[in-house]
Amino acid sequence: MYLLTFVLHNPDLLEEVLEAWEKVGVKGVTILPGTGLGRMSQSRFMRDDLPLMPSLEDFYEEHPQTMSRTMFTALKDDSLIDRILEVTQSLVGDLSQPETGILFVTPIVRAHGLEKGKKK
Numbered sequence: 001m002y003l004l005t006f007v008l009h010n011p012d013l014l015e016e017v018l019e020a021w022e023k024v025g026v027k028g029v030t031i032l033p034g035t036g037l038g039r040m041s042q043s044r045f046m047r048d049d050l051p052l053m054p055s056l057e058d059f060y061e062e063h064p065q066t067m068s069r070t071m072f073t074a075l076k077d078d079s080l081i082d083r084i085l086e087v088t089q090s091l092v093g094d095l096s097q098p099e100t101g102i103l104f105v106t107p108i109v110r111a112h113g114l115e116k117g118k119k120k
Contacts, residue, residue, distance in 0.1 A: 001076055001108040004084060007034070008069045009101045013091055017071070020087040025080050026073050033067040068101075074114055081105055 008017060011033075018029060075081065085095075085103060093100045 001074060001111060002078060002081070003072060003106045003108050004075055004081065005070065005072045005104055005106070006088060007036075007102040008071060008092065009099050010092065011067060011069050014069050014071075016091050017088060020091060021073070021084060024083040024087055026075075026084065029071050029073045032070045034070045035067050074108060074111060078105075 006017075008014060014031070018031075021029060088101070088103060089095055095101055095103055
């Protein structure tokens with residue numbers, strides 16, 4: 001089992017990426033808003049009213065449209081990884097280029113709660 005994580009730089013492409021992933025067989029995706037050091041360093045996103053140890057909500061309230069989206073999904077095997085990479089890059093561009101995103105895959109040693117039956 002694998003955890004595929006994708007940090008999407010352009011949040012405007014989120015729906016397109018989700019649709020493409022679903023078409024290739026991804027069953028579920030968790031999405032979180034986020035920001036990285038690069039965006040924090042840019043003066044146009046710097047805020048002087050943030051606390052010393054800000055929470056994600058502190059960033060989200062002010063600039064949700066500028067925040068990246070971190071998407072992750074658990075895959076039973078590695079058969080979908082190349083297809084997910086292909087459709088992702090067809091939408092966002094070559095991931096080796098700036099301002100596209102970061103995609104990485106890690107093995108899942110143990111997982112609990114992924115396989116749930118439907119409530120009756």
